[in-house]
Amino acid sequence: MKKLAIVLMVMTCAFSLFAAGAKETAATGELKGPGKVTLTRLGYNAGFDVNKNYMVPIIEDVTGYKVEYFELPAQNADEKLMMEVASGKEYDLLNLSVDQWRTLVGSGALLPLNDLLEKYGKDILAGNSKETWAALSDDNGNILGVPYMYPYDTEVSNFMIVRMDLVRAAGINEIPTTLDGFYDMLVQLKRYYGDRYIILAGPYRNAANGSNSLSFPQIVSSAFGIYNDWMVDEKGNVQYMSEHERFPELVSFLAKCAREGLFDPDWAANTTSSVTEKFASGKAIIASSDRNLAQASIPALSTSHGLGPDDFGFISALEGADGTCKYMESTSIGKVTAILKKSKNAADAVNWMNTKIQNQLYINIGVEGIHFNYDAAGEIAPINPIFADERGDSFYYLDVTDADVFKTEWPSRIRKSEAQWLAFDAATMKTNANRPQIFVENKFAYMPAAESFARYNTTLLNSLNDFVLQVMAGTRGVSDIPTYIRDWKNLGGEDVRKELAAYLATK
Amino acid sequence: MRIKPQYSSERGFTLFAYVFMTLLALVCILPCIHVAAKSISGGTLVVGGQIFLFPKQIQFDTMGYILKKTAFFNCLKNTIIVTVLGTFISMFTTITTAYPLSKPSLRGRRVIVLLYVFSMVFFGGIVPAYMVVNTLGLLDTYWALILPFAIIQFNMFVVKSYFEGIPESIEEAAYIDGAGDVQTLTMIVLPMSTPIIATVSLLYAVNYWNNYFHAMMYTSSSSMKTLQVYLYDTIENGQALLENLYGGAFGSTVGQSLVNITTGGIVAAAVTLSIIPIILVYPFVQRYLIQGITIGSVKG
Numbered sequence: 001m002k003k004l005a006i007v008l009m010v011m012t013c014a015f016s017l018f019a020a021g022a023k024e025t026a027a028t029g030e031l032k033g034p035g036k037v038t039l040t041r042l043g044y045n046a047g048f049d050v051n052k053n054y055m056v057p058i059i060e061d062v063t064g065y066k067v068e069y070f071e072l073p074a075q076n077a078d079e080k081l082m083m084e085v086a087s088g089k090e091y092d093l094l095n096l097s098v099d100q101w102r103t104l105v106g107s108g109a110l111l112p113l114n115d116l117l118e119k120y121g122k123d124i125l126a127g128n129s130k131e132t133w134a135a136l137s138d139d140n141g142n143i144l145g146v147p148y149m150y151p152y153d154t155e156v157s158n159f160m161i162v163r164m165d166l167v168r169a170a171g172i173n174e175i176p177t178t179l180d181g182f183y184d185m186l187v188q189l190k191r192y193y194g195d196r197y198i199i200l201a202g203p204y205r206n207a208a209n210g211s212n213s214l215s216f217p218q219i220v221s222s223a224f225g226i227y228n229d230w231m232v233d234e235k236g237n238v239q240y241m242s243e244h245e246r247f248p249e250l251v252s253f254l255a256k257c258a259r260e261g262l263f264d265p266d267w268a269a270n271t272t273s274s275v276t277e278k279f280a281s282g283k284a285i286i287a288s289s290d291r292n293l294a295q296a297s298i299p300a301l302s303t304s305h306g307l308g309p310d311d312f313g314f315i316s317a318l319e320g321a322d323g324t325c326k327y328m329e330s331t332s333i334g335k336v337t338a339i340l341k342k343s344k345n346a347a348d349a350v351n352w353m354n355t356k357i358q359n360q361l362y363i364n365i366g367v368e369g370i371h372f373n374y375d376a377a378g379e380i381a382p383i384n385p386i387f388a389d390e391r392g393d394s395f396y397y398l399d400v401t402d403a404d405v406f407k408t409e410w411p412s413r414i415r416k417s418e419a420q421w422l423a424f425d426a427a428t429m430k431t432n433a434n435r436p437q438i439f440v441e442n443k444f445a446y447m448p449a450a451e452s453f454a455r456y457n458t459t460l461l462n463s464l465n466d467f468v469l470q471v472m473a474g475t476r477g478v479s480d481i482p483t484y485i486r487d488w489k490n491l492g493g494e495d496v497r498k499e500l501a502a503y504l505a506t507k
Numbered sequence: 508m509r510i511k512p513q514y515s516s517e518r519g520f521t522l523f524a525y526v527f528m529t530l531l532a533l534v535c536i537l538p539c540i541h542v543a544a545k546s547i548s549g550g551t552l553v554v555g556g557q558i559f560l561f562p563k564q565i566q567f568d569t570m571g572y573i574l575k576k577t578a579f580f581n582c583l584k585n586t587i588i589v590t591v592l593g594t595f596i597s598m599f600t601t602i603t604t605a606y607p608l609s610k611p612s613l614r615g616r617r618v619i620v621l622l623y624v625f626s627m628v629f630f631g632g633i634v635p636a637y638m639v640v641n642t643l644g645l646l647d648t649y650w651a652l653i654l655p656f657a658i659i660q661f662n663m664f665v666v667k668s669y670f671e672g673i674p675e676s677i678e679e680a681a682y683i684d685g686a687g688d689v690q691t692l693t694m695i696v697l698p699m700s701t702p703i704i705a706t707v708s709l710l711y712a713v714n715y716w717n718n719y720f721h722a723m724m725y726t727s728s729s730s731m732k733t734l735q736v737y738l739y740d741t742i743e744n745g746q747a748l749l750e751n752l753y754g755g756a757f758g759s760t761v762g763q764s765l766v767n768i769t770t771g772g773i774v775a776a777a778v779t780l781s782i783i784p785i786i787l788v789y790p791f792v793q794r795y796l797i798q799g800i801t802i803g804s805v806k807g
Binding site (some may be wrong): 045296 | 550741
């Protein structure tokens with residue numbers, strides 16, 4: 001740990017040195033044009049050969065630009081990125097996570113794009129909202145990156161998947177929509193099956209989100225009006241989840257379920273893989289889930305247990321006894337593509353992205369009649385398996401989209417998997433159709449880079465998750481909440497709150 | 508051959524040793540068998556955690572996916588190039604450094620040895636190393652993975668110690684017969700040093716083959732990935748790889764091959780395929796590896 005800290009410190013020093021020099025480097029804004037330059041793009045780790053993928057010639061044909069793709073490693077990606085930038089590598093485009101982008105903004109290594117976007121990126125500018133551009137600009141109004149917006153604003157991404165064949169056998173025919181109904185269902189299943197099955201396996205912490213996800217089901221906290229770690233109360237004050245007036249009730253409920261054996265006894269030790277394994281092998285009746293778990297486990301159970309679509313149920317955000325139900329919107333900036341000050345082809349990089357946005361449907365979804373058709377409702381229905389074979393990997397090559405248009409195109413990418421679509425339709429689309437009022441705006445979706453947030457927030461979230469798990473395990477209780485909050489403040493909670501409140505005041 | 512009669516306490520210890528060593532061997536081998544079994548078992552059983560030691564519903568779709576759809580062969584090629592070329596270069600630099608340093612008559616020998624010891628104990632750190640590799644224009648090339656390990660001081664000292672153990676009279680005889688330094692080294696000393704050359708070559712080869720961290724830091728393009736980096740990336744991205752297949756359909760409406768390809772299966776197949784070259788080579792080098800451990804313990 002100490003060694004790692006030293007390495008990071010040295011890297012930071014090197015990075016600062018580079019940043020000082022980079023500020024003086026002016027990039028050329030001259031367009032060389034398609035075919036006259038080879039662009040270089042550094043992105044996250046894909047797990048496949050990104051230069052030999054079928055998407056490369058497709059994009060080259062459309063844009064006329066040859067592009068060489070580079071990847072960050074799966075491990076130590078942030079450190080490697082800093083090293084590459086600090087050592088003066090001249091990538092034209094950096095496809096970054098929001099946190100990585102924030103780090104580079106602080107270093108001054110990124111090129112302001114305002115002029116280039118005005119000249120060569122009109123479709124990029126028009127395709128995204130003013131709020132998004134404000135979030136990607138510094139205090140002087142310099143745009144330092146282009147956004148890839150998460151393409152669905154109101155997705156119930158964390159739901160529960162249920163074995164309806166077992167639930168029906170226990171005398172339950174309906175999927176619960178309220179917290180009481182949910183609890184009654186768990187109790188009835190426990191009474192009927194005893195220890196034969198795990199009643200509810202979890203938590204499911206999406207691997208992509210890593211430590212940024214919660215260690216308990218969000219569709220349960222929704223019934224207490226708790227929808228995120230950071231929230232804004234009715235008076236407009238920024239509050240942390242543990243400060244919410246109903247947080248004690250939430251943790252008490254979770255502890256009660258754990259105590260009564262309704263939750264998997266291995267809850268604290270479970271990983272994404274072990275939860276998937278328990279549900280897919282038929283050991284668990286219900287699992288905390290997202291679309292990926294559904295995709296992995298439904299085919300397995302349908303083959304091994306002969307289950308059909310009707311044998312799976314999905315529990316969406318639950319309502320409290322008083323009708324409370326809050327679930328946070330999924331609006332967020334998913335990725336940011338930035339251009340380094342050192343890039344010699346900045347104008348062409350912007351031009352390349354603009355050409356891609358002009359051909360968004362073709363590049364990402366394909367050709368009507370070959371890769372997709374429009375169904376009766378006018379939605380895009382992918383033609384399988386050619387859609388997956390020829391457009392399945394297009395997500396990796398996305399830099400920027402026309403956000404509103406892509407919202408209508410993106411669901412087709414889920415639809416290519418019957419299992420994912422079954423889950424998405426039940427948990428998200430039906431909730432949107434029947435209970436759109438449950439979604440709460442993410443007030444911080446467009447918040448610009450903030451130092452304390454970047455520094456402390458992951459630690460705060462880990463601390464919150466640990467505390468809830470300890471309460472569930474019975475080693476701590478509701479009476480420990482004040483102590484926990486004191487510790488939370490020492491971990492930088494107040495500093496983050498100040499930043500969030502300051503941002504909120506500007507809105 | 509008659510076995511010497513043993514006292515009961517000796518017999519007890521022998522029995523204990525056999526049981527203990529058997530258990531230890533099982534602890535080492537069982538995970539490998541488990542992973543190999545998963546790599547060729549039916550996808551539904553893999554996802555369901557129902558594979559232990561023996562494969563069930565044997566299928567090769569996952570292996571086929573790894574071999575055809577991922578960059579496995581390219582990464583294997585890179586690793587073999589780096590290992591073979593690197594081992595040759597390292598052995599050249601090691602021998603040509605160790606031989607002169609083994610001669611007491613070499614002027615400044617103590618200072619040179621001290622410099623090697625110093626650089627062995629005090630490593631400059633990954634950032635300076637990265638800067639050097641970058642400044643030399645080696646990033647994203649095979650040389651970035653070879654030249655930083657062109658000589659490992661510890662290996663050089665082991666070879667030097669071995670050379671020091673060769674009787675001086677033999678070399679003197681060669682000189683009397685008219686051999687020069689190079690001839691003496693190549694025609695007299697090296698043929699007498701095959702055990703140490705084989706052992707140190709093996710140590711270098713294992714180092715190059717297993718090198719993950721530097722390969723990860725010094726390469727960025729997918730065409731330059733080595734097997735270790737590929738393995739880590741595959742393990743990390745198993746879920747993402749699966750998401751883009753036409754997966755997640757009900758058994759009745761999709762070919763069995765796609766049901767077979769699962770995250771766990773992809774990881775198991777990648778790991779299994781990547782250890783096959785080592786398994787093939789190991790029987791031929793095992794003897795030298797044991798010798799190497801012995802030499803290291805006596806002379807190191």
